[in-house]
Amino acid sequence: MTKAAIIGAGIGGIAASIRLAVKGYSVTVFEANETFGGKMQEFWLGKYRFDAGPSLFTLPHLVDELFTLAGRNPADYFTYKRLDPITHYFWPDGSHVKAYADADKFAAEVHQQLQVPKEAVVEALAKSARLYKGTADTFLKKSLHRLDTYLSPDVLKALSCLSDLGLTTTMHQANAKQFSDKRFVQLLDRFATYNGSDPYQAPGTLNIIPHLEHNIGAFYPEGGIHAIAASLVKLAEELGVVFKYNEPVKQILTSGASISGIETSKGKYSASLVVSNMDIVPTYRKLLPNQKAPEQTLQQPRSSSALIFYWGIKQQFPALHVHNIFFSEDYKTEFEHIFKYKTISPDPTVYINITSKAAPQDAPADSENWFVMVNVPHNQGQDWERLTAGTRQAVLNKLSKMLGTSIEPLIELIEEEQVLDPLLIESKTSSFGGALYGSSSNNKMAAFLRHPNFSSKLKGLYFCGGSVHPGGGIPLCLLSAKIVGELAPAPQQAVKTPNHA
Numbered sequence: 244m245t246k247a248a249i250i251g252a253g254i255g256g257i258a259a260s261i262r263l264a265v266k267g268y269s270v271t272v273f274e275a276n277e278t279f280g281g282k283m284q285e286f287w288l289g290k291y292r293f294d295a296g297p298s299l300f301t302l303p304h305l306v307d308e309l310f311t312l313a314g315r316n317p318a319d320y321f322t323y324k325r326l327d328p329i330t331h332y333f334w335p336d337g338s339h340v341k342a343y344a345d346a347d348k349f350a351a352e353v354h355q356q357l358q359v360p361k362e363a364v365v366e367a368l369a370k371s372a373r374l375y376k377g378t379a380d381t382f383l384k385k386s387l388h389r390l391d392t393y394l395s396p397d398v399l400k401a402l403s404c405l406s407d408l409g410l411t412t413t414m415h416q417a418n419a420k421q422f423s424d425k426r427f428v429q430l431l432d433r434f435a436t437y438n439g440s441d442p443y444q445a446p447g448t449l450n451i452i453p454h455l456e457h458n459i460g461a462f463y464p465e466g467g468i469h470a471i472a473a474s475l476v477k478l479a480e481e482l483g484v485v486f487k488y489n490e491p492v493k494q495i496l497t498s499g500a501s502i503s504g505i506e507t508s509k510g511k512y513s514a515s516l517v518v519s520n521m522d523i524v525p526t527y528r529k530l531l532p533n534q535k536a537p538e539q540t541l542q543q544p545r546s547s548s549a550l551i552f553y554w555g556i557k558q559q560f561p562a563l564h565v566h567n568i569f570f571s572e573d574y575k576t577e578f579e580h581i582f583k584y585k586t587i588s589p590d591p592t593v594y595i596n597i598t599s600k601a602a603p604q605d606a607p608a609d610s611e612n613w614f615v616m617v618n619v620p621h622n623q624g625q626d627w628e629r630l631t632a633g634t635r636q637a638v639l640n641k642l643s644k645m646l647g648t649s650i651e652p653l654i655e656l657i658e659e660e661q662v663l664d665p666l667l668i669e670s671k672t673s674s675f676g677g678a679l680y681g682s683s684s685n686n687k688m689a690a691f692l693r694h695p696n697f698s699s700k701l702k703g704l705y706f707c708g709g710s711v712h713p714g715g716g717i718p719l720c721l722l723s724a725k726i727v728g729e730l731a732p733a734p735q736q737a738v739k740t741p742n743h744a
Contacts, residue, residue, distance in 0.1 A: 244269035245734035248505050248514035250492045250530070253281025253672075255708035255720040256520030257475045261309050262728030264482040267735075268516065272484060273507055275491035275673070279476050281520075282672055282679075283717075285469035288659035291555035291612040292605040294468040295663065298596040298614055299437075299566065301455040302718040303462050305725075306471055313478055321474035323464040326601070329456055330566040333645050334426050341564075344460055359427050367421060367431070370407065371454040377404035378451065383713045386726055388695035408448050410687050415575075417447035429574050433592075436618055438714050439546025439680035441578040446687040455718070463565060463601040471717070495519070495530045495704065502703035516703045518727055523694045523710040524675035534701070540694050545621040546680035546715065547581055548665035550634055554613040555606065555659030560646065563611075565600045569593040569645050581620050582685065587634050591617040593641055610658070621676035622665035631664055680715025690714075696726045705730060 247263045249256045252274035260270045278284075282296030303323055310317040327344035340356045343349045350364035380397040392398075412420075418431040432442035434452040442449070464470050476486065487507075495517055496504045504513040519526045527536040571577045571592045580588040596614040599606035606612045617634055643650040665677030675681075682693060694711040698704035707723040709715030 245516070246271070246504075246512075246514040247516040247518065247731075248273065248512060249518045249520060250495075250505065250526075251275075251281065251520030251673075251708065252279035252476075252486060252488075253520050253708055253720070254283055254472055254475070254717055255724050256281075256518065257472060257479060258309060258721050258724035259518050259520065259705075259707050259727050260479045260484045261313060261475065261482060262724060263516070263518070263731060264479065264484050265312055266728065266731065266733065268731075270479075270482075270484045271512065271514075272479075272486045273490050273492050273505065274486065274488050276671070277488050279486060279488075280469060280472040282668075282674075283469055283472045285467055286661075288553060288555055288661055290607045291553075291610070291659055292467065292598070292602075293553045293612055293614055293661075294596075294598065295553075297468050297717055298598075298616075299456075300462045300464055300468060300471070300717065302459065302721075303464075305718055305721040306475070308725075309475060309721075310478060313482060315478060320478060321464065321470065323462040324601070326461045326463055326565055328564055329461040330568060331562070331564045332430055333567070333569045334429075335570065335572050335645065336426075338426060340426075340430070342457070346457060349457065353427060357424050357427050359422060359424050363422065364427075368453060368457050371451055372458045374404050374407060374448075375451040375454040377401055378408070378448075382690060383719065383722055384725070386696055386730065387691055387693075387712055388697075388699075389730075408446075410446055410448060412447045414442040414445045414447050414449045417450055418442075426570075429570055432574060433568065433570075435684075436547065437716060438684055438719075439548075439618075439678065440684040440689075441582045443575055443578055444582070444685035445689075446684070448687070448690075449684060461566070463598070465602075467598055467602065467605070468717075492521075492530060494532070495526075497534075497701060500700065500702060502701055514703075516705070516731060518705045518707055520706075520708040522673050522675050522708070523681060523706060525673050526706070537694065540682075540692060543682035543689070543692050544582075544685055545676050545678035546683040547618045548621045548668060548677040548679055549663070550587070550617045550619045550631060550665070551663040552613075552615040552635060552638065553659070553661040553663070554615060554657045556611045556613050557609075557656045557658045559609055559611055562646070563595065563597055563600070565597055567595040567597070569595070569641055577618075581618060582683075585620045585623055585625065587617065587619050587630050589633070589637055590641070591634060591637060593617060593638050595642075619665065621678040622669055623676065627664045627666055631662060675710070679709070681710025684714070696723060697730055 247268040249272045284295040307317040328341040330342045332340045350361040354361045377400045381401040385392045435442035494506045571590045577588040594616045668677035705727045
């Protein structure tokens with residue numbers, strides 16, 4: 244059988260292994276760490292279970308599709324439930340909104356709590372749906388670097404949406420033009436953080452993101468986010484995929500202008516096709532040291548990173564749900580701190596994910612597992628020890644005030660604690676600078692400046708994962724693997740460089 248090697252057992256690499264195995268390749272996945280999942284790890288602190296990384300699950304059909312592709316019933320491997328409400332939003336002025344799964348109910352809630360017209364909310368979500376449906380087939384599900392993409396009939400759908408895509412305005416400008424209530428604008432602007440970007444710089448195109456959550460839905464996978472990766476690894480192994488853990492790849496081997504295999508810490512392996520699920524920057528800098536790197540792409544501004552506090556809380560808070568957002572007073576200033584000053588705002592927006600709300604076994608009785616996250620800049624040598632200590636105090640101050648409790652009792656409720664900062668994210672996942680999504684989308688050409696899913700220089704080399712097209716997050720990583728699966732030739736064919744634009 245024709246051999247394929249995949250570098251990295253993150254969600255993109257796992258999905259790519261399944262697609263290539265179904266296609267007829269003999270697939271081996273090489274992972275530097277002791278287990279699979281990449282950022283999608285789980286761990287326990289005492290009696291509290293935590294998902295270490297991603298916490299929001301949307302577009303579950305992209306996971307189901309992999310089982311169906313392999314002739315399996317997805318429900319035999321993996322189940323999930325729709326969340327309602329999706330998120331509970333809190334503002335410093337005391338107002339709050341529950342984002343219900345039903346669009347009309349959500350609109351009614353926004354009208355009741357923020358006095359925003361229901362019809363305007365419904366229309367905003369409908370517009371987000373129209374834009375997504377008009378553009379996804381071209382801009383998310385296909386390579387932007389192949390000529391045949393632009394010859395597809397799907398391009399006509401995308402062209403019909405151009406006037407509403409917001410290419411000439413920022414995300415914030417588009418939202419502020421549509422709504423006068425600053426709180427609801429802040430809620431909509433928040434979706435820029437789904438790919439680590441700044442709504443005051445990113446194009447209005449990102450306003451397609453609310454469609455994923457508010458029209459299709461947000462879901463909770465049984466067993467937590469880590470269960471997504473675990474179920475897919477089980478499927479991959481059933482298809483004959485071999486996973487080699489604790490075996491970091493040292494170099495991608497070439498023969499002339501073609502791929503010949505990889506070299507790991509334990510030896511050399513031949514392969515006519517290699518897929519890197521590693522961040523694109525270290526892929527070139529470390530694994531392809533003798534190849535000319537695409538410097539313009541590698542030097543694109545990085546996305547934000549995260550500072551996460553994992554807290555075992557000895558109390559239950561009925562007002563909180565699975566997903567909760569505590570907004571800052573000045574959103575623009577907060578993003579300036581992240582992207583301009585490369586530091587953390589003294590008044591950060593705080594996200595809390597509590598899986599024990601959906602899965603009580605994740606925490607002891609009368610307790611909750613809090614995944615407390617703040618958006619921060621990627622690592623550029625900042626003093627993270629100092630920033631972490633100051634941000635922890637700022638988070639505690641904010642939560643005690645907005646939850647109506649005094650800070651000392653809140654501190655006493657923390658029974659278990661662990662911290663993840665950009666330095667640790669970088670060291671554990673090889674994400675350059677700890678940036679969660681590779682490059683940011685802070686300019687209107689960002690989508691076209693992401694690295695393609697194939698190499699135009701080396702035959703047989705492909706790329707998937709959050710640092711390449713179409714971007715970061717579980718759904719887009721799965722789509723990157725799908726693009727690779729479609730670009731890869733049938734095993735009996737010679738590996739050829741795709742026709743690219």
